[in-house]
Amino acid sequence: MNTHPVAAVLFDLDGTLLDSAPDLGFALNEVCRENNLPEIPAEVFTPVASHGSRGLLSLTQLDDDTLLTLKPRFLEIYRENLARYSRLFDGIELLLSNLRRHQIKIGIVTNKPEFLTHPLIAQFEALQSISVVVCGDTLEVAKPSPKPLYYAAEQLDVDPKDCIYVGDAERDIIAGRDAGMVTVLAEYGYISSNDQPQQWLADYTIERPDALLELLALSEYTD
Template sequence: MKLQQLLGEAPLKAILFDLDGTLVDSVPDLAAAMDASLIHCGYPGAGEERVRTWVGNGAAKLVERALDWAESTSQRSGPPVPHGVLLDAFYLAYAEDSSSRSQLFPGVIAALEYWQQAGIKLACVTNKPERFTHPILAEFGLQSLLPVVVGGDTLAQRKPDPAPLLHACERLGVAAGNTVMVGDSSNDIDAAHAAGMPAACVSYGYNHGAPIAEAGADLLVDDFGSLR
């Protein structure tokens, strides 16, 4: 098993997974909500391709990037819309539909079932707020496979801080030295290394538009299933 090799002689007992860009291609729904909120505030929609380069640091950062872009390109008159106003509009739009356009990446279910059957404990550690994370996990049948969820608002800290990863380990009853983080961004890598665990990354994710190959992952794969 590739993930076991990252730990050397220490047995693999748990795997932590990022959500957006790792398990689920959620950008289509994020982009739809972002465009709806931009238009609601008098700006043009940004489009899915552009939003895809903004994802990876949570909703507040996504909205910050969208607002910076909108203000720099829009012909809208008047003062800039406050960040909090656009963020609230985004949350309302995303709450209405966070999964109808999204898709699981290939190989996710089979790999998660494989690890679960092997007795390895699994958890989701994401910067997405819990109120959005749980419905998406339920929509794609991942709740039973990922019984522990640490969202972006579970603690005061979020990735790249190691606290969410260490909190997940505590809830799973495993040590960080027996755990691997699987994600798609530098946030996942930095959080894992700060927590004392290796990080495996998928190359197809978001990483806010930057090349993940340059981020220092301990393992980089092109498809989720090859992590097994």
């Protein structure tokens, strides 16, 4: 990859930059407690944390109509506890600072809605300087459509073919590939045992965030 000019790196948020599963799981289990349902253990909810409220609530095995009635309460609890336990994945701060040192632009493209994304990002100093943030409801479509990625590239004033998109879900790889970007699968993210990431056809995979620097053949600064 080091022979290809990289103008920008775009990231998914949950499961790629942020380990937000603990707070999503907290909201899920608060809903369970309020409705006298069995709590969901972390090893069960973490792999599906990227699937949003519907995916998490489906772990209760309730019918679709009931899930719809629980969703507003889930979102309310989560909104009130966005950064109770969430944290940056180890190596993210180092990765972002090094990309900036090498004058590579940075953006976020997430399917999380704006009313949750912006308050969450505001809790993490390393993410606050990322000026281009495209959310699930910024446009009329979300990933796996490539349009949010095209929009982020446009906002950064870079050609999509000179961008890398890093994410942990199949929709991330589909969107990045359809946008003509180099795709990188974050294997450290939320990938369940039922997923088949080898079939997603990502261009590259990384087992930890700072491995992207090695992939780009960038010198690493630690100060």
